[in-house]
Amino acid sequence: MVIDQLSLTFSALADPTRRAILARLTSGQTSVTELAAPHDMSLPAISKHLRVLEHSGLITRSRAGQVRPCQLKAEPMKDAVDWLERYRRHWEERLDRLADYLQELQANAPRQKGKRRGRAGKTSR
Amino acid sequence: MVIDQLSLTFSALADPTRRAILARLTSGQTSVTELAAPHDMSLPAISKHLRVLEHSGLITRSRAGQVRPCQLKAEPMKDAVDWLERYRRHWEERLDRLADYLQELQANAPRQKGKRRGRAGKTSR
DNA sequence: TTAGTATTTAACCGATTAGTTAAGTAACTC
DNA sequence: GAGTTACTTAACTAATCGGTTAAATACTAA
Numbered sequence: 001m002v003i004d005q006l007s008l009t010f011s012a013l014a015d016p017t018r019r020a021i022l023a024r025l026t027s028g029q030t031s032v033t034e035l036a037a038p039h040d041m042s043l044p045a046i047s048k049h050l051r052v053l054e055h056s057g058l059i060t061r062s063r064a065g066q067v068r069p070c071q072l073k074a075e076p077m078k079d080a081v082d083w084l085e086r087y088r089r090h091w092e093e094r095l096d097r098l099a100d101y102l103q104e105l106q107a108n109a110p111r112q113k114g115k116r117r118g119r120a121g122k123t124s125r
Numbered sequence: 126m127v128i129d130q131l132s133l134t135f136s137a138l139a140d141p142t143r144r145a146i147l148a149r150l151t152s153g154q155t156s157v158t159e160l161a162a163p164h165d166m167s168l169p170a171i172s173k174h175l176r177v178l179e180h181s182g183l184i185t186r187s188r189a190g191q192v193r194p195c196q197l198k199a200e201p202m203k204d205a206v207d208w209l210e211r212y213r214r215h216w217e218e219r220l221d222r223l224a225d226y227l228q229e230l231q232a233n234a235p236r237q238k239g240k241r242r243g244r245a246g247k248t249s250r
Numbered sequence: 251t252t253a254g255t256a257t258t259t260a261a262c263c264g265a266t267t268a269g270t271t272a273a274g275t276a277a278c279t280c
Numbered sequence: 281g282a283g284t285t286a287c288t289t290a291a292c293t294a295a296t297c298g299g300t301t302a303a304a305t306a307c308t309a310a
Binding site: 031032033043044046048051065066067068 | 258
């Protein structure tokens with residue numbers, strides 16, 4: 001099944017080992033072995049993490065002799081941030097509360113005395 | 126096992142259904158049934174999604190009669206954005222490439238004729 | 251060619267995930 | 281209290297995840 005890019009990005013970022021790897025890559029491309037060093041897990045485990053990072057487009061890999069250097073490609077993070085930014089005002093102001101308050105006001109507006117249920121429609125499928 | 130908040134947030138955001146639910150909640154708190162309506166899945170499935178959103182701190186739930194309204198709590202997104210922002214320059218400029226270039230320069234610095242392997246050390250454990 | 255280094259692939263495992271259906275709970279309506 | 285509405289819990293399933301060890305691959309060095 002096809003999985004959208006944003007889901008791919010967020011789920012790649014959901015693992016602390018992978019985030020640490022990305023952090024390390026901000027100081028330049030490096031080998032798998034060196035990326036593995038700080039982590040208390042086997043090389044194949046790291047290799048798998050790198051594969052999901054590559055799959056999500058957050059790194060690219062090349063070849064230089066025996067070593068396969070990994071390089072950061074932060075572009076997909078842009079879309080993640082763009083998505084999140086739409087919520088900024090919600091965590092900065094208490095706008096979520098405000099939206100609820102306004103909705104409450106409208107819901108309790110005249111000509112609907114008490115127990116309205118505003119077109120519930122379609123009980124699931 | 127304890128799982129860090131950032132991983133919790135990113136993995137909550139990694140599902141398109143959950144992102145759609147959050148998007149819906151920007152226009153005010155609402156019931157589980159109404160949140161479920163646009164999605165082609167059972168109510169228990171939605172209930173589970175809401176549980177992971179609650180667990181990650183992205184929503185809160187209350188009780189108003191029979192209905193359990195969900196409310197957006199965008200705060201955890203702030204930390205997600207803060208984490209991502211450290212990479213902004215990497216997707217805006219081509220800074221990732223630059224870092225690699227600088228590292229390359231240093232690696233090829235004099236007094237290391239040709240095939241250095243810059244203290245490989247510690248072959249994993 | 252033989253040995254060593256870097257990394258991936260294969261096969262397996264236990265835990266988690268995302269969904270299902272069926273049954274349970276809690277409040278409201280009559 | 282009987283039925284309806286709104287939701288959750290339980291039990292199950294198939295797929296995915298994050299790790300393992302062992303073996304394979306690919307290059308380098310002697």
